[in-house]
Amino acid sequence: MSIKEKLKQIFIETLNLEGVTPEQIENDDLLFGDKFGLDSIDAVEIVFQVEKHFGVKIRDMKEGRPALQSINTLAEFIEARR
Amino acid sequence: MKIYIQGIGVLGGFGCGVAELESALTRRESPQGTVSMKTLEGNLNVPALTARTDRLSDFVDKSALRRLDHYIRMALLGSYLALEDAGMRGLKERRMGVILATGYGSTCNMMDIQQVLTNDAPALSPTRFSNSVHNAAATHISILLDEMGPSLSVNDYDMSMPSAFLSACQWLREKRVESVLVGGVDEYCLALGYNWYRRYGSGNPLKNDSAGLTPGHAAIGEGACFFVLTRQENASPYGSVEAVRMENYRRGRLNAAKDAVYFLSVDAYSEYDDLYAAVLPGDTRAASYNHLYGILPIGLGFDVAIAALSHKTGKIYGSAEDLRRHSGRLSVIRREESLGNRSICCLKLGVGGASGWVELSRS
Amino acid sequence: MHPVAPVTIAGIGCICSAGLTLEKSMTSLYRGERRPGSPDGFPTHPPGAYPVFEIRDEFFPAWRITEKNVMRTCRLALTAALEAIDNAGLDRDFLKKKRVGVCIGTNVGSCVNNEAFYVSHREGGDPLAAPADRFLMSNPTRVIAAEFWAGGPLQTVVNACSAGGDAIGLAASWIRSGVCDVVIAGGTDELYQVTYTGFKSLLIYDDSPCKPFDANRKGLNLGEGAAIFLLVSEETRKEVHKKPRGFVKGYGSTTDAYHPTKTRPDGLGLKMAIAEAMEAAGVASAEIAFVNAHGTGTWDNDLIESRVLHDMFPQAPFFSTKGYTGHTLGASGAIEAAFTIACLEEGRIPASAGFTTPDPELAPACPVTENCSISGRIALSQTLAFGGNNAVLVLGIEE
Secondary structure: HHHHHHHHHHHHHHHOOOOOOOHOHHHHHOOOOOOOOOHHHHHHHHHHHHHHHOOOOOHHHHHHHHHOOHHHHHHHHHHHHH | OEEEEOOOOOOOOEEOOHHHHHHHHHHHOOOOOOOEEEEOOEEEEEEEEEOOOHHHHHHHOOOHOOOOOOOHHHHHHHHHHHHHHOOOOOOOOOOOOEEEOOOOOOHHHHHHHHHHOHHHHOOOOOEEEHOOOOOHHHHHHHHHHHHOOOOEEEOOOOOOHHHHHHEEEEHHHOOOOEEEEEEEOOOOHHHHHHHHHHHOOOOOOOOHOOOOOOHHOOOOEEEEEEEEEOOOOOOOOOEEEEEEEEEHHOOOOOOOOOOOOOEEEOOOOOOHHHHHHHHOEEEEEEEEEHHHOOOOOOOHHHHHHHHHHHHHHEEOOOOOHHHHHOOOOOOOOOOOOOOOOOOOOEEOOHHHEEEEEEEEEOO | OOOOOOOEEEEEEEEEOOOHHHHHHHHHOOOOOOOOOOOOOOOOOOOOOOOOOOOOOOOOHHHHOOOOOOOHHHHHHHHHHHHHHHHHOOOHHHHHHEEEEEEEEOOOOOOOOOOHHHHHHOOOOOOOOOOHHHHHHOHHHHHHHHHHOOOOOOEEOHHHHHHHHHHHHHHHHHHHHHOOOOOHHHHHHHHHHHHHHHHOOOOOOOOOOOOOOOOOOEEEEOEEEEEEEEEEOHHHHHHOOOOOEEEEEOOOOOOOOOOOOOOOOOOOHHHHHHHHHHHHHHHOHHEEEEEOOOOOOOOHHHHHHHHHHHHHHHOEEEOOHHHHHOOOOOHHHHHHHHHHHHHHOOEOOOOOOOOOOOOOOOOOOOOOOOOEEOOOEEEEEEEEEOOOOEEEOOOEEEO
């Protein structure tokens, strides 16, 4: 499974996004825009899951905000640090 | 100043809502349920009266429940049912207090967290941690109801409901708020199932200690019971809160109501069940109903709901048969009878000598 | 809330990393001493980062206590309770003749006492301890009630970070309404791995000593401790020979109803709680000598709190003591109330530890940077909890 596919799976499962399929998440969708209705707890949850699944740490939200823009930015962040 | 129960919201092994509680009272049973758990002797089904929260979708959009665990959902559903029963659903009260009592706390969450922490490299999901903070359920109630009044979460094991009712009545008497949503929630978790197994499971060394009690009457319970209390002048069919007291039965006779009917928060499980006959006057008319909602520290809350129903219907429902084993001189209400003008005192004798009761009288 | 009668504080006890008693803690605060360090009980990654304010010394006066087999949270509470009773010039025999209630705020409480069960179960053990037994060892309210033979109402407030302040405010109501003669009220919490790991996972734990209200603040540090107030009725006060420490003059309590972890951006919840407390105390904002702020060092708490303080008390100095004690969670409202009374008695407030660089976003409001004299007799102590509870106490040293 590619990083992006894995991220979409984590996104849906850990944030409990019932009714959302991986196909519905575009790689350049704004993750914290209006589409998915997420908030700050979801953001830190994704940070936690990224460390858990990929071993990559996001130290704070200054670092996290640009990385968490989209699946693309997050995958890039992970690949650069693995 | 009288304090009235305007609405009741209950869910547990008997079902969901006051009507289903009343139906279980009339039938004198709840549908027997089980939970499965791993033990040293393999998988075991433990009798449990568990609660479902499907009806929450009548009140809240699914998306708002996304991160919320079973414990918080039970608290939310109990709250919405109570507000609906009080005719307050959708109404923005001027200022409402929220009080949530729990005996065990958010145990499943805490058990899972402790599992994680006992691993070698502990790390903790922030969502799970947020949900485990002891005031999380009350927080979510306030958020979804958009209620900025005072909020109080209490965790006093078997005295949680008396403690919560005490504060609810205080807030109303002080005119801190115009109404209070007060309730309790307790959740089944592995530690409880395991403890049940050690007492009643096959081959356990404590079995002889159970004094002949059958496991079927000692089902573990979970659920929520919520009430809307007001100072309103309009009398409520559910009755008014005559008294809330917390004392210690090791310090002498309780200052409890004479001539009242007593609903005893026995649970066919703890060592205190036999004490009721010792602390109450002889010939006290008494009943217990834990066979309908199971063993859980907030059990007294369900007794208050049943007492309120008794005031509304004018009848006292037949007690659990188990009570006879502990009742001594007490006069157990074995069959349905008329309540008449009597008040109902819901009493719990708990650990460390603590005792708490809530007395309901006619409006 | 309409104005209410003040409730007498007969004695106070306090223990935290700054000192094992209230007096020792205040001495340390005025000296500007800070003792952050690595937690003893659990590992940190990397070592030395994410400091805590732990009580490193032996503190438990076991020779004076019957209820010895209890968790650390309870031991802290018992220690502070003994100090409060001694401070009031009272003893157990006096309390036994009274109707005594116990109202304690805590975050950790008894629910988490399943850890031993879980470890044992996971390792193939066969833990027998019943829920009731675990509860009795770990619920501070019950432990205090058993130790001091308290037969009145019992309440364990679990309102997260505002629990200690809420407990004192709620206990004052019990006294006013005549439910009991005496209340042993306050808050307690030990350092615990769940909360330590949890706040780190929320990315609100500073990896260096915390900096409340500072432009470079990165979050909170945890601490541990307890504070107990011995509240007495007017009747009981006549039997107490020592002069009261002070009075609980007002209490306000609201909920943000906004978000499970973030503070309400418009500060409305806190404003309403302050207004309620002031109205209950019957005091105007100009009478407030200072505000003992919540000031955790987290980004949004400090931002919003400072704006509210600037709006409502532009003339009053404010400070946070969490730079000296860490965030003691359920104990913080009580410990900070204890500090507030002590500051009023001393006529001075300590510098706000950890603050050096003003943040342009935080209004013109800045906490005090050095010890300052104050001349008023009334002050405010406030706590803003996780989940949005706001608890505000108006405390005074004159009736």
